[in-house]
């Protein structure tokens with residue numbers, strides 16, 4: 001099962017990916033993590049990516065596609081993969097499709113964990129983190145339930161920042177969702193429910 005994972009920051013796609021990884025042993029290919037690893041290891045693509053990152057520029061699509069293509073040669077992807085963080089635009093999706101078809105590994109689904117932006121704003125702005133152990137709780141936790149540490153709100157969980165991130169996501173990803181719908185690959189799941197219920201729906205909708 002070859003899957004592209006879509007969803008706004010805070011929609012809970014990380015939670016759903018973790019469940020799929022655990023149950024089906026599909027590798028979770030996060031392009032952000034891969035970029036950081038390639039830079040750290042100093043691979044040829046990593047060096048190329050680093051030159052853009054050092055200059056404060058976005059890493060070009062062909063470099064990221066190179067990384068993904070390289071990663072898909074790994075034996076662990078034979079059963080399938082979950083691609084997270086890429087593509088982010090429909091142009092990238094077209095380029096990815098071309099590479100995947102060269103590899104003979106076309107996508108089976110673009111899985112969208114769909115949550116209303118206002119629900120996400122609520123979720124993220126009520127999130128609190130433990131200063132001591134990093135536990136993530138909510139505004140209802142006066143102290144950390146795990147270690148008793150002090151809870152605080154991360155800077156990027158304030159409302160203005162959250163709304164900005166959601167706007168950026170909306171602008172770049174809305175056309176991508178249309179693209180996958182047009183390819184008949186879009187599987188949209190209502191993510192505003194208990195994570196276990198969402199997961200049951202994910203499996204059913206993917207025919208797993």
Ligand SMILES: [Zn+2]
Pocket residue numbers: 130131132133134135144145146147148149
């Ligand atoms: Zn704690």
